[in-house]
Amino acid sequence: MLYEKAGYLSLPFPFLAAVKRFLAACLAVALLVAGPARGQVGPLPQVELSLGMRQIHAELADNVPARMQGLMYRSSLAPNSGMLFVYERPAMECMWMKNTLIPLSVAFFDQAGRLINIEQMQPQTEDSHCAERPASYALEMEQGWFARSGIGAGAVLLGLDQLKQRPR
Numbered sequence: 001m002l003y004e005k006a007g008y009l010s011l012p013f014p015f016l017a018a019v020k021r022f023l024a025a026c027l028a029v030a031l032l033v034a035g036p037a038r039g040q041v042g043p044l045p046q047v048e049l050s051l052g053m054r055q056i057h058a059e060l061a062d063n064v065p066a067r068m069q070g071l072m073y074r075s076s077l078a079p080n081s082g083m084l085f086v087y088e089r090p091a092m093e094c095m096w097m098k099n100t101l102i103p104l105s106v107a108f109f110d111q112a113g114r115l116i117n118i119e120q121m122q123p124q125t126e127d128s129h130c131a132e133r134p135a136s137y138a139l140e141m142e143q144g145w146f147a148r149s150g151i152g153a154g155a156v157l158l159g160l161d162q163l164k165q166r167p168r
Helices: 013-034 064-069
Strands: 003-005 008-010 046-051 054-061 081-091 104-109 115-121 135-142
Touching: 054 064, 054 135
Parallel strands: 054 081
Antiparallel strands: 003 008, 046 054, 081 135, 104 115, 104 135
């Protein structure tokens, strides 16, 4: 029912209150779906890996939102820490550094954890850095970490077996 007041049509108060509640519920759902600020994903699972003689503490990016976010907006990485990207199937994967504030190195690995290639990436660029052949994993570390650690051809990333036991 519409009310006429001073030449204006207005809606009854109970109807307006219901509309406000509906809009507030829609906003709450939208905020839950959108996630934290800047599109960031929540805390990621951690995994302990080894490569050569080095132990690595890696955040696990094993789903599309986590892989899209990557290390964006981070201002630093702890020593021997990085992010392991896990792909559903081997593919010619590429990385870029949009909104990434720190220089990184990325190493691509095949299904068995064998090193394919390492690329150096500069912050806040959209250059593509790609695997030279189909990759199942990519490991991002502080730029130069692989070279300083003596990691090169023939290196095998260990600890990937624990990923098969994780629920997705």
